[in-house]
Amino acid sequence: MATLSIIGSSAIIAYTIFQNIMKSPEMRPLLCLSFSDLLLGMCWLLGALLYGTPTANEDTVCYNLQVTGQIFYISSFFYTVNYTWHLYMDLKVKYNQNVYRASTVDCTSRIGWITVVLSSLIPLLLMVPVFCLGNTSECFHNFSQSHRCLLMHSPPPAMAELLPSASTSVCRILYFYGLIVFLASFLFSLLAILALLIRAQILYKRFVKSTGFLGDAQWAMIHMVEQRVRFYPAAFFSCWGPAVILVIIKLARPQNTRLHMALYVLQALTAASQGLLNCGVYGWTQHRLYRFRREVQRDADTQTPLLRSQKRFYTGCLASPESSPTPADAASTVL
Secondary structure, eight states: OHHHHHHHHHHHHHHHHHTTOTTOTTTHHHHHHHHHHHHHHHHHHHHHHHHHSOOTTHHHHHHHHHHHHHHHHHHHHHHHHHHHHHHHHHHHHHHHHHHSOOOOOOOHHHHHHHHHHHHHHHHHHHHHHHHHHHHHTTGGGGOOSTTTTTSTTOOOOSOOTTSOHHHHHHHHHHHHHHHHHHHHHHHHHHHHHHHHHHHHHHHHHHHHHOOSOOOHHHHHHHHHHHHHHHHHHHHHHHHHHHHHHHHHHHHHOOSOOHHHHHHHHHHHHHGGGHHHHHHHHHHHHHHHHHHHHHHHHHHHHTSOHHHHHHHHHHHHHHHOTTSOOOHHHHHHHHO
16 A cells, blocks of 8 residues: 555656646645655555564664654645645635636735645654654663554553653653644644535535636636545545544553454555545546546537637637627627
């Protein structure tokens, strides 16, 4: 799953490079999300490789790798919110331009750069105590299970008797601190995404009920944006839902049970697949848009000259509403 996630994230990054759309405001947040998924997939893959080839300092490496992975998936949470917000703003700009004929001031670029910086900086600051105090107190001795490099928030065994009691207390606090940070970050991201999703659905319904004239290509683009606003949050919840359920159950019942092991397996399959699912959503919506545009072009080629002239006339009216043609001009255009 980590390999497939790396391939999916790399495919989006390669597509933006080859299409020369890396600097596009629409693609920049998706590129940041894909890059975060790529780094997270590499962490998962490195953990699997360390699991198969034991090393001398495996305890230290696995502990720091787990903390690094937590930085990347919290960043992925925030980048998903950032991309959903950009999709909503894109839908809102199209609505204002097509329904109200209003020219909007584009301030999303500046806000987008601020959110990119915060999405990278906040997870790092949250995990600095786990890095510093964990290595100072040698908390990596608590991760002595054979699966410590594979599972998120690997449950620590009984505290080692060789460790001082103060270090044991610090490691236990850091362990639950990591769980709470993960859970709080997910809940914040989920609530923000749901709020944007509800507002996007309301805005899309206004689009449908509006009486303004929209061309087929415009409707296709609007429908594609609306689908991405729905499908990316669905992929986000499908990836991280099992991990969140496992954290909640572990906080309520710390003892290992069969349910814990089942959720560990499900988490390993889903949490490492966000890059793959995001690539699938983007590729599917792009394919739908490309196919719809081809159908529109084929339909335009089969239209009669009268229908094509009428379409050009109404399109010209929309392009310059301030210079409304007279009925005589309209009749001459149609003829």
